[in-house]
């Protein structure tokens with residue numbers, strides 16, 4: 435028995451509990467930080483030039499043009515992206531206006547992320563598992579769980595088309611609705627409290643500010 439009255443058995447029990455707590459902390463703290471990190475670490479989407487407005491002419495039917503870009507100019511080898519630019523034939527330079535001149539779609543399929551191809555006059559199709567989307571980017575067949583992401587766009591210097599942010603979208607009660615970006619295969623508005631949804635399906639955390647609403 436120790437001077438303070440602790441028996442050998444009690445000492446070993448306390449030691450075991452203490453070591454267990456330390457090991458639990460070593461394992462648990464980084465794991466918890468990893469789970470929470472996507473909710474708190476935000477990455478900024480850098481505006482990027484897609485091309486001249488004239489590179490994306492209107493046509494009589496749905497005929498989007500492909501535009502390549504770099505998401506991260508510091509890492510050109512690992513961040514190439516492709517947007518599909520659909521000229522609607524309308525004239526508004528306000529991307530949220532119902533008469534907006536362009537819809538700029540992401541080419542990332544919302545099943546597992548394969549690159550979708552435009553099907554002239556029809557919409558988009560995915561070569562991997564047969565996902566199909568209409569001319570609004572709405573899923574019409576196959577395994578994708580939501581519409582194609584869209585890019586916020588802006589015309590700068592009178593004739594340059596830039597994308598300035600990326601948004602996930604869904605049609606809620608038929609209304610186009612924007613959301614912070616989620617990964618392919620993840621719902622944008624799952625049932626239940628949003629805090630649980632954010633942990634289960636963390637945003638791809640672009641700094642996004644106020645979520646836009648169509649006009």
Ligand code: FES
Nearest residue numbers: 543545546560565
């Ligand atoms: S990744 Fe497009 S349908 Fe599977």
